[in-house]
Amino acid sequence: MITFLRSLFNSRIGLIVSFVFIVLVAISFAGADITGSMGSGSALGGSTVAEVGKHDISTEELSMRVNNQLDVQRRQMPGIDMTSFVNAGGFEDTLEQMINVRALEEFARSVGLGVSKRLVDGEIASIPAFNGPNGQFDRTTFLSVLAQRKVTEKQLRDDISADLFTRQMLVPVAGASRVPAAIARPYAALTLESRSGLVGFVPSAAMARGNPPTQAELDAYYKQNAARYTVPERRVIRYAPFGKAMLADKAKPTEAEIAAAYKADAAKYAASETRNLTQVILQDQNAARAFEAKVKAGTSFAAAAQQAGLEPATLAAQDRAKLTDLASKAVADAAFSAAQGAVTAPQRSGLGWHVVRVDAIQTIPAKSLDSVRAEITATLAKQKLDAAVADLAAKIEDAIADGATFDEVVKANGLQAVSTPPITSAGVDPDSPNFRPDPAFIRLIEPAFDAAVDDDPMVETIAQGEQYALSDVERIVPAAPRPLAQIRDQVVKAFELERASRQAKAIADAIVAKASKGVPLAQAISEAGVKLPAPESIGGRRMELTAGGQRVPPPLALLFSMVEKRTKRLEAPGKQGWFIVYLDKITPGDIASQPQLVASLQAEMTRVTGQEYVSQFANAAKAELGVKRNEKAAATLKRQLAGTDSVQ
Template structure:
């Protein structure tokens, strides 16, 4: 089973994400690597795959969602291909997730729940791809991203609405789960259970025939195990990098530009002053006047404010306009009419009544056009370069959309086209282990692996507002094993190891049978007549097993030992055909956690999570039954077959 769909169940939030739609479209925007057409192409048209209540899941939505989930998993495992993903449960898991999402949303709407427009707006605005350089939502970026992904605003909003309804309905579904103590104690005691045993290995290398293997046998072995040598999908990418430096010698603000900028910003270059101000804000005018009198009597503002349970705020050095924006025009007028050291006010803002003390005044002289020229030219140059770069990227996108090739645009813009060798999704070159892609390829690859070979070139952002790349996928090499002749030495070795493993299994089975009949493991090994590595003795608890499992370091023989009966022996294949383990379980010592409050509490907490997940699962099933789910089996089969590259007949 695919690790993505196996591991997602390990936590409550994982279960929540599994049972509600995890925002595949939003995720696509966040990672900026999903094309509108999908990796393998969507199902032609938008037939209905599943009817869920009053909603419809279309075949194109399902196809795109499966492709997106596959690419997400493939970034973690570059050897993964679409067939393994689909056959391993990826298709069915995405389908169920989508059905659950639609069912939850329809159930919520049926009973009067709603995700308001403002709430959806807030979720959309939080996506980094939709934000500008200032971190705020950018309408331009939003529209551009929608267009690049081929997604309508309504589709995006519908997805967010479903997510928000799921969050409202499912968050509390598992709360209040009760776990009886009689259930907790036996399971907690299991963690203290100890097992003692022995592990021996019968290595394959001990049985390898050193004579060259027969070519026919090697060829048959290769044909039967070709998937073992399959190289994942590779893509050759042509790209042209460009950045804002190309405009450094082209952008020169004119005298008219400089004069116009100065005239439009006269306030900025006029003489001004800043004041260093402390203030106190009080709830009533009477209270403000009373505190003002206290300060005028000789008490410092800080002491006076503290005497009435308040504190003085240091506004710092500020202009009148900025102070008016932070408080009110009346407060700013009051503070900027005062003299240094005297208490001024009160004046009112939305926060209350202000009194202020001006600590010092700084006069800033104005600048003539000549004095401001250097500053203006630098600012105009920066803004005009930014504008020119934005215009260039927009023009290139228009050219690609109208049919121009990467070579056409590169020639017109004097860009140098580079090409990669056939790369895996992680940037590795299977034909050259020393190959290192350029740093920019880290951002280029996800987009390139979401494109089709016949797709138009794309412009992607490398460094926001500074560097871009125009890219085109020129060749897609589907996942396939290399010719036998190219890897014959490796296949010869694997064949010989496989043959040795078969012989090792016969010996391991004989040893295991003898131990099961009462023979000591050491004597059974000696009777086999084969010199084997020393026996390893094991003494461990289930708590040790759980701890190692969390770290992902559990030896397979130890896992098997904790599922065996006392006095028995079993065989287990070693990783990578290295041989066979013989595991003998000598003794089981039961645990007793009745007096271990820490362990009981931890076990109870884990059970609450499991029970809560079960309640959530049952609640979703009930919602599905309430709204109704009708699957179109023919359409689902068509989507599955198309993803696998089969014809409608399944061939």
């Protein structure tokens, strides 16, 4: 359920470092509502779950971190909710991570390590979410992103500082973990080991059904397994979309606006002229006059330039303004006063003396209002529509800031409100499996699950500059088990399956007892008193079982953890029955057949050893500083997060 989270914790340094990673992921992916204190109180009271040295970890801070971890996990598993996350161990993992980080940070400070403001600044500047339009760090963007995510600059800096402290401690520790080849060699031989045996199966379905459960039995079973039947927290979300579609009619430009735009851009639509020119630039005025005279006397422009040791330059489609910028006003005036084919008298610019030949003249007639009406209308409509959407969004946000309610804003602005049924954070209605939310609404679910009922309505972006929505949490339905009356048949089946599983276990135990006394497994199974399938052969080479990262069947995994000539039982998934595994023979591996395995396993063992060094170093730091845990406060918070506080 939390593979991604556990893979982070189980990396070489990830077990200890770095809850700052969670904050940065939340920022980068527009993630969770990160709120809360970074620690409060000094006594190990009800608001503190752990005390690490002189640093307290409050329930508020832990709750914040758990929510942030869940948000990151949702990137890998969109359907996961808080109840599933907590039940899968996410709560304990997060608390342990926080304790480790705080212990290492305090220990680093105690031995004189430091983290400068400049180093923290560098880490912040390297976060892409804080880059401006030019791709570089932009403080305005930085502050805006933090404000959107409700993260203070101090919180972010404290987290980055803690991360840097722990890395200073742990990178050298993890790096000193090289495992000698002599240690890796016997493990390499173990990967080549082969095993063979038998597996039998006692299915729960083969057991007698028995009497229906009594009401008392059913009540007790339901209470013990309440988490199994718990519906995750659900929320009723109201939203009112608005954007360009609803404002299009109001953004049509009037005739007066079209005429005013035409007049404002009169120069753009006026008749214009461009010229194709050829020029040379000389540094001396007399030389320029001589060049002009030679060309006017009959020498070609190109030949005269070659004789002067120059290369003429061609200037295509020049207008007067462009040539003025390129050369000077005097050069442009002369070029645009000359007739086609004429050569101008030398004119000066910052580059020297220009002699220009007019090669061609293109005259562009003026454009009438009617000829550009469609172009102007489209441009004005877009400008007005963009402004109208921005103005409406600002108007709504201002109204919310002034205390207006969702209903008041909807009424004042003529919006159409929609209410969802109670849905989970995955957008699912457990009471109506066919419910499918509006695709545009999906973007509103995550921020709505980070808000509270009494929070102000929010303006959320659906498509930047195009569509927005006013969103509000109308009601929260806490996570709770479904009433037994609604799922009675389901609970009865589960009760009967568990009872059958216990009966199957008793039979499996009897078979194991016989096989352990030397009775062949096939005979012990046939004498079980219940018709069971005959045992089958299993086995293989250890290294082949996990090739390609495939999942090893549980009976086969058990076979490779047993002693030769022994028999063990193993529960099948979903209480479907019990496997009985017998290990007949172990064939040792020979590393001479695959010597490259030693180096490969040596590298893997070095990585694992680095993890252990890091873990033990963290344990030593905790022992040095002292860690006190408030188990009662932690258990209460866990129940609250999982939504099981009301289940007695």
